[in-house]
Amino acid sequence: MSDKKHTHTHQLQQASRETRHEWYGKTITLASVVGIIILVVAIIYFIGQRGLAAFTTDHVKVTDFLFSADWNPLDGKQYVGAAAMIVTSFLVMILATLLAVPFALALGIFMTEFTKKRLTKYLQIMIELLAGIPSVVYGFLGVTIIVPAIRTIFGGAGFGILAGILVLFVMVLPTITSLTIDALKGVPAQYRQASLALGATWWQTTSKVILRAATPGILTAIIFGMARAFGEALAVQMVIGNAVLMPHNLISPAATLTSQLTSQLGNTVNGTLANNALWSLALFLLLMSLAFNLVVRIIGKRKG
């Protein structure tokens, strides 16, 4: 868009202020995009390269890594089995999400369908607050409240999978809830009106029409919640007990992929097998988050 107000010839021959601004703007945004792309590619390349070193340089068998539960990489390549951590990570992720979904759905439905705007606003603030609390605070609460409670009720030390699940439950709840609310709000008002006009009750409308229409959005919310649970390190490490053991009951101590990474990374020396094995865990986490993203994509496409 050129400025037609300029009258002097020499000004007309040059690019106008607005043209220059546009050029600046385009350059800055393009540069940022290129920067981000380079960054992402570099991260994937770096983690990929370091994560594969255990298999290429140290000749750890991929099948051992995935299916053996013998984890003690300081002692040699036959002890690089991540199965116990992989199972624990999935277990806490699935159970925490399963626990959180009913609450998130109920909250979402209540806030979008059954209550006044004012209360919704307050609830929204509360949920955002929950989402914004740093994970170390959740971990701290877990150690001070949940762990002793488990110790009193079930015996043992209290540190273990159940404590991890309960802490993660509180942490994924706001994620799933707020995305569920967005999904429910995204259902066109006509659906609601049409259903009510046909004589359906509010509950019938909600359960048969709104929830049905919002399903892809809700599934996306659940996947994001799962991704958060899978990736959380600090809070889990504080309460799970950090013993690389195949979980045999809910109060036994265990370790997730992330908790093992945070507790051991400083202890290993760059370039050794023990260090490479940790990078392999990081690579596994990266691949999992790519998988989560892919699933969200697929669900998003079906929506259309």
Next chain:
Amino acid sequence: MRGKLKFIIGILLAITVLTGCSRKTDKVTIVGSSAMQLLAEQAGNDYRLQHKGVNITVQGGGSGTGLSQVQERAVAIGTSDIFAEQKKGINAAQLQDHKIAVIGITPIANKEVGVKNITRTNLQKIFTGKITNWKQVGGHDLPITVINRSKGSGTRTSFESVILPGLVPIKAQEQDSNGAVKKIVASTPGAISYIAFPYAEGNAVQKLAIDGIAPTNTNVKQNKWKLWSYEHMYTQKHPQARTQAFINYMQGTHVQRDLIPKLGYISVHDMEYERDAQGNDKLVRKGGKQDVG
């Protein structure tokens, strides 16, 4: 536009200046052993008061972290309860060992277990998972909960090399520091773990004597209590002047004679025995009263 550009340049300049500044202060970063943290922090505080402008930062993380960080030149001093030779992946020839103090390690149990003395064999059986109830070692009918330090811990390495040489310990839950272990053993019925002497003071947990020998500093000095380790400060072969100055301070009279005994550690000068990286003990000087053979 020009205003904004100036603003951005200003911010960049500010960042450069600020980071430049932090490099200028005399900062000595110490990372590693949590058993040594108490001593390093206290000595660091005293040192800071006497030497204006020198900043001593002390962090935990475990002996393994201390060794790997100093080897990678990420920190000036890596503290460790174990010899660099005992740690895989560490090139001990590249590092300079400064032995600062000696620390005793004692098994501890929850107060309710009803055991105050234990044989070395039974201790082995507990930590290898063969004994699982306190009544098997003369205590109350209470299941044993083993609490370990995490893999990089020097306390754990020392404990396992003295008590469980060549044995495979059971996998148990792990805690990051001496402090955390103490708290958990104090509050968990049937819990057993091991901890550095200075942390075991007070009434929170039950110290366990081994084969009738009590975990005291006197017994450590005479090597009757074998469960001890050096507190090392590792630096590069040729540390910076300010790092060397702090090491000298740690080995000097004030720290060795006053601070170390006050905090429950043992000065290297008070030891009657020396231990090398392979775990061999050698008598070097006899104490005044005791006849050590």
